[in-house]
Amino acid sequence: MYETIGIWVGALFTLAIYSFLYKENPIYRLAEHLVVGISAGYGMAITYQITVKPRLIDPLLSGDHWILLIPGILGILYITRFIPRISWLSRYPIGFYMGTSMGVYFPLTMKANVLRQLEGAMVPLYQSGMAWYEVTGNIIMILGTLAALIYFFFSKPHKGLFFGTGSKIGIWVIMVGFGATFGFTVMGRISLLIGRIQYLLGDWLHVIE
Amino acid sequence: MRKNWIGIPALMILLLLPSLSVAQGDDEILTPVAEEQLEEPDPGLDVPGAVTVQDKDNDAGDNLLVSFELPANTEGIFAYNVYRRVAGELGEEAWNLVEVIPAEELPEFIDGYDPEYPISTGVLYEYRVASTTVDGEEFFGPIFEAGIVSKGEIYHTGKTKVLIAGGLFIFLIFYYFGKAQRGAKMYLRPIAGIEAIDEAIGRATEMGKPVLYVPGLSGIADVATIASLTILGRVAKKIALYQTPLIVPNRDPIVFTVAEEVVKQAYLEAGRPDAYDPDSVFFLTTSQFAFVAGVNGMMMREKPATNFYLGMFWAESLLLAETGSLSGAIQIAGTDAVTQLPFFITTCDYTLIGEELYAASAYLGREPKQIGALKGQDACKAIIMSFITVALIFGIIDVVANTHILDWLRDLVTTPIIE
Numbered sequence: 001m002y003e004t005i006g007i008w009v010g011a012l013f014t015l016a017i018y019s020f021l022y023k024e025n026p027i028y029r030l031a032e033h034l035v036v037g038i039s040a041g042y043g044m045a046i047t048y049q050i051t052v053k054p055r056l057i058d059p060l061l062s063g064d065h066w067i068l069l070i071p072g073i074l075g076i077l078y079i080t081r082f083i084p085r086i087s088w089l090s091r092y093p094i095g096f097y098m099g100t101s102m103g104v105y106f107p108l109t110m111k112a113n114v115l116r117q118l119e120g121a122m123v124p125l126y127q128s129g130m131a132w133y134e135v136t137g138n139i140i141m142i143l144g145t146l147a148a149l150i151y152f153f154f155s156k157p158h159k160g161l162f163f164g165t166g167s168k169i170g171i172w173v174i175m176v177g178f179g180a181t182f183g184f185t186v187m188g189r190i191s192l193l194i195g196r197i198q199y200l201l202g203d204w205l206h207v208i209e
Numbered sequence: 210m211r212k213n214w215i216g217i218p219a220l221m222i223l224l225l226l227p228s229l230s231v232a233q234g235d236d237e238i239l240t241p242v243a244e245e246q247l248e249e250p251d252p253g254l255d256v257p258g259a260v261t262v263q264d265k266d267n268d269a270g271d272n273l274l275v276s277f278e279l280p281a282n283t284e285g286i287f288a289y290n291v292y293r294r295v296a297g298e299l300g301e302e303a304w305n306l307v308e309v310i311p312a313e314e315l316p317e318f319i320d321g322y323d324p325e326y327p328i329s330t331g332v333l334y335e336y337r338v339a340s341t342t343v344d345g346e347e348f349f350g351p352i353f354e355a356g357i358v359s360k361g362e363i364y365h366t367g368k369t370k371v372l373i374a375g376g377l378f379i380f381l382i383f384y385y386f387g388k389a390q391r392g393a394k395m396y397l398r399p400i401a402g403i404e405a406i407d408e409a410i411g412r413a414t415e416m417g418k419p420v421l422y423v424p425g426l427s428g429i430a431d432v433a434t435i436a437s438l439t440i441l442g443r444v445a446k447k448i449a450l451y452q453t454p455l456i457v458p459n460r461d462p463i464v465f466t467v468a469e470e471v472v473k474q475a476y477l478e479a480g481r482p483d484a485y486d487p488d489s490v491f492f493l494t495t496s497q498f499a500f501v502a503g504v505n506g507m508m509m510r511e512k513p514a515t516n517f518y519l520g521m522f523w524a525e526s527l528l529l530a531e532t533g534s535l536s537g538a539i540q541i542a543g544t545d546a547v548t549q550l551p552f553f554i555t556t557c558d559y560t561l562i563g564e565e566l567y568a569a570s571a572y573l574g575r576e577p578k579q580i581g582a583l584k585g586q587d588a589c590k591a592i593i594m595s596f597i598t599v600a601l602i603f604g605i606i607d608v609v610a611n612t613h614i615l616d617w618l619r620d621l622v623t624t625p626i627i628e
Contacts, residue, residue: 053321101430
């Protein structure tokens with residue numbers, strides 16, 4: 001019974017959201033406001049259930065982990081935004097969060113986005129047993145990486161043989177890469193659409209198995 | 210008196226013997242805990258043998274390397290379930306399933322990665338491993354006490370290369386930063402997307418319609434979000450001067466708080482604090498597609514003349530940009546999400562690609578400090594390009610002269626995937 005109601009609600013709201021394809025209309029507006037409101041409320045409940053309660057309130061009530069009072073107080077300082085006289089206190093948790101995040105992410109980014117990428121670009125041009133297309137691929141990859149890096153030079157004019165031609169090749173390499181990504185992602189989106197149509201025609205209307 | 214001097218070293222040796230025996234147990238442990246053997250192994254499945262526990266190097270004392278002996282007969286075994294509990298605790302509920310290792314994989318893992326069951330520094334644990342059938346039936350081996358406890362290290366030896374590279378990059382940025390502050394002239398090449406920002410705001414002012422600014426859907430820790438909020442400050446300042454309405458919907462509560470402060474500050478700097486509308490920056494919802502539904506609805510109702518999508522975006526990028534395109538707005542997007550850039554490029558008038566987004570703030574502000582930092586980043590890129598070029602030359606030498614000098618260069622930058 002409840003499952004059937006759920007399927008009907010899901011299907012009708014799917015159609016309500018799809019009605020946007022025609023134009024913005026009151027049915028879409030109803031679905032939009034419901035999904036925004038429900039998701040905000042649901043998000044708050046989920047945050048309480050999976051973060052605040054098990055990771056802060058329960059350990060504190062058990063009498064251990066008094067250290068958790070520090071993040072607890074920092075979290076409460078966010079709420080001071082509602083009291084204009086002391087709203088400046090909310091800057092402390094924001095500053096703490098931004099500072100620690102930068103500290104944590106800096107070495108990770110340096111490793112993942114610089115050193116490991118650099119290592120990946122240092123491939124041998126040829127090794128015994130390599131097919132011709134692998135050798136060609138390696139050469140294109142190395143020269144393409146260099147050209148794309150030239151494109152992202154901001155303090156030099158893109159003129160002349162090195163910066164001018166290099167950046168032109170670079171933007172071509174980037175666009176070819178984007179083209180491949182575009183096609184790949186569109187395929188993923190089509191599969192999402194197929195999933196929704198299967199829901200409407202299968203679970204709801206039982207037209208397909 | 211002399212006899213006493215002989216007695217002291219003898220006493221010390223006696224005292225040291227127990228600690229030496231503990232130290233020997235650093236690698237391979239483990240004595241079965243006899244009194245609490247579980248049920249007799251079912252003859253249906255053979256059970257794993259001794260469990261070995263070692264302390265993992267270069268951690269914060271929150272990891273242990275655990276391995277175990279495979280059973281003599283592995284027939285019918287689907288996986289191995291590894292359980293852990295604090296030594297001394299009793300009862301079945303004290304055991305936590307910390308790892309499931311498929312039968313075909315190596316019988317070893319790093320314990321402590323699961324945030325539900327962390328390893329605490331200095332705590333002694335016990336392990337037991339069960340052979341499981343495909344139906345989930347478990348056949349337990351004996352319980353082993355880990356003879357060591359986890360210890361933390363102050364310095365991570367595996368991150369020395371990251372430290373050197375990070376130090377070098379920071380030095381270069383601060384070097385050019387200082388140079389710019391001393392008044393050195395620095396050139397910045399034009400970027401079409403950034404130059405169009407003024408034009409886009411002007412268009413909205415002329416049409417008397419609002420400007421929509423979406424600072425991405427990621428959190429405040431994301432570099433793209435930080436770059437976006439800096440640009441928001443510049444854009445809001447111009448908007449305050451032109452008296453154009455501004456709409457800034459937010460998905461992340463902390464980003465919302467910062468965005469609100471940034472816009473308020475921009476209006477103040479523009480000398481128009483009275484023109485600031487507290488409702489212009491608002492929190493919508495944390496749900497990704499509910500956020501898109503809300504912003505799309507706003508686009509079609511409010512019909513903003515200019516849409517900015519600057520920051521981190523995921524699958525919603527095309528939904529936002531396509532709707533904006535339908536509403537007839539001029540659109541400027543910028544993100545470092547490689548998978549979303551193609552969608553922005555196809556649907557927006559201007560797109561800031563990757564690092565152009567980070568550079569946009571320096572372009573808009575033209576402050577010497579930021580321009581210097583940008584120059585420093587270019588120097589970092591030059592170093593990376595030099596490494597790749599040298600690697601290319603070494604690669605050619607390797608092919609021609611049959612040497613292995615590229616491997617040497619590669620080793621200089623190689624960092625382990627798992628530390």
